[in-house]
Amino acid sequence: MRILGIDPGYGRTGYGVVDSIGNRIKSVEYGCIETKPHTPLPDRLVDIYGAVREVIARLQPEAVAVEQIFFSKSVTTAIDVAQARGVVLLAAREAGLPLAEYTPMQVKQSVAGYGKADKKQMQEMVRMFLGLANIPKPDDAADALAVAITHAHNAPFLNRVERMKLK
Amino acid sequence: MRILGIDPGYGRTGYGVVDSIGNRIKSVEYGCIETKPHTPLPDRLVDIYGAVREVIARLQPEAVAVEQIFFSKSVTTAIDVAQARGVVLLAAREAGLPLAEYTPMQVKQSVAGYGKADKKQMQEMVRMFLGLANIPKPDDAADALAVAITHAHNAPFLNRVERMKLK
Ligand SMILES: [Mg+2]
Numbered sequence: 001m002r003i004l005g006i007d008p009g010y011g012r013t014g015y016g017v018v019d020s021i022g023n024r025i026k027s028v029e030y031g032c033i034e035t036k037p038h039t040p041l042p043d044r045l046v047d048i049y050g051a052v053r054e055v056i057a058r059l060q061p062e063a064v065a066v067e068q069i070f071f072s073k074s075v076t077t078a079i080d081v082a083q084a085r086g087v088v089l090l091a092a093r094e095a096g097l098p099l100a101e102y103t104p105m106q107v108k109q110s111v112a113g114y115g116k117a118d119k120k121q122m123q124e125m126v127r128m129f130l131g132l133a134n135i136p137k138p139d140d141a142a143d144a145l146a147v148a149i150t151h152a153h154n155a156p157f158l159n160r161v162e163r164m165k166l167k
Numbered sequence: 168m169r170i171l172g173i174d175p176g177y178g179r180t181g182y183g184v185v186d187s188i189g190n191r192i193k194s195v196e197y198g199c200i201e202t203k204p205h206t207p208l209p210d211r212l213v214d215i216y217g218a219v220r221e222v223i224a225r226l227q228p229e230a231v232a233v234e235q236i237f238f239s240k241s242v243t244t245a246i247d248v249a250q251a252r253g254v255v256l257l258a259a260r261e262a263g264l265p266l267a268e269y270t271p272m273q274v275k276q277s278v279a280g281y282g283k284a285d286k287k288q289m290q291e292m293v294r295m296f297l298g299l300a301n302i303p304k305p306d307d308a309a310d311a312l313a314v315a316i317t318h319a320h321n322a323p324f325l326n327r328v329e330r331m332k333l334k
Contacts, residue, residue, distance in 0.1 A: 086253030
């Protein structure tokens with residue numbers, strides 16, 4: 001199963017595509033959609049939406065997993081991230097793909113086996129899971145790969161009702 | 168100038184289109200985009216995005232004014248409203264329209280002359296401004312018309328730099 005993981009943001013949206021075959025997970029492509037600073041949010045949303053559509057059209061994932069918003073910072077930031085996340089969900093749903101959402105804690109639990117793993121531990125686990133020589137860069141791409149890995153771990157165990165809800 | 172005002176929400180997105188000619192403002196159409204309860208958010212986003220695009224294509228506004236998110240309720244609600252607002256901004260920007268944003272307080276100040284006007288006062292002022300026999304229903308449509316009226320009042324006074332930023 002090919003999975004697209006996304007870590008949404010208005011300045012940087014990380015994405016990571018993995019192939020999950022049996023209990024092996026292989027990296028297909030990862031990167032970061034950056035929008036220009038000092039650009040009005042609506043223009044950034046157009047860019048993010050277009051870039052996510054392009055990745056889906058080109059790499060043809062069978063499922064999309066998106067990180068939920070963690071609002072430890074400011075509510076204003078969370079609101080802007082949420083607006084970006086809205087266009088990410090739109091692009092995925094318009095492509096007719098099943099969508100899953102994971103909290104940052106679920107991602108940590110699934111990738112590092114520990115809900116409070118730090119950034120460094122997470123990045124190292126992502127590297128190991130994907131058999132990469134180096135930690136994937138930038139950070140947002142590594143975060144997105146972690147979300148994709150989380151879905152690779154969880155998708156086989158979602159029961160039929162949950163799968164239907166995701167669709 | 169034809170203005171589309173929008174009061175975004177994931178359950179109900181109000182819209183109101185007005186024509187502002189000289190110092191007269193005329194209602195063209197208003198209504199509410201409702202999404203089905205118990206429907207996953209991504210599906211609602213597809214519906215909202217499609218409906219806003221349809222209104223823009225059919226009524227051809229020259230500018231769009233969107234209410235800013237007021238997070239008095241829960242942060243979770245604000246985040247879901249923000250995701251809906253993201254696809255509204257996307258639809259407007261993709262249509263190449265200049266976009267303006269107003270806080271609820273700016274809308275109250277502009278329509279009722281008083282930043283703390285209550286819902287009833289606001290609805291009555293919207294009715295009067297548009298010369299309608301009755302208060303526009305539902306509430307979300309009246310809210311959206313208030314945003315459009317706010318932009319009708321403010322657009323002529325935006326200086327060139329602000330206009331450029333809006334574009
Ligand atoms: Mg309302």
